[in-house]
Amino acid sequence: MPRLSDIRPAFYAALHISPKGRRTVTTRDFVAELAKRNHAWSLHEANVWIEHHIDTFRDISTQDGDERTFMLYNPNNGGF
Incomplete structure (x- = not known):
């Protein structure tokens, strides 16, 4: 059974960190992590x-479309 408390951890599990420290998440990876959590x-x-x-x-x-990429933009590193 899916739990609402699993959504945010799935988002952070889908994060990719480049060697330069750039943090990105693709919608496709986020959906895949959500699927692992039902x-x-x-x-x-x-x-x-x-x-x-x-x-x-x-x-x-x-x-264009629903396959999107999001990048961390907070100058304070977004709480990481």
Whole structure:
């Protein structure tokens, strides 16, 4: 059974950290992490959740559609 408390940890589990320290999350990776936690979300649902609940990431996608990429933009490192 999916639990609401699993959503935020799934988001952070989908984080990718580049060698330069840039933190990004793709919607596809977030949905995959949610699936591991018994959540069946569409890409659109994941994008809406990110936009409403995560205020330290911004959309840096280069293409249109629901497969989006978000990057940490908080100058204070977003609490990491």
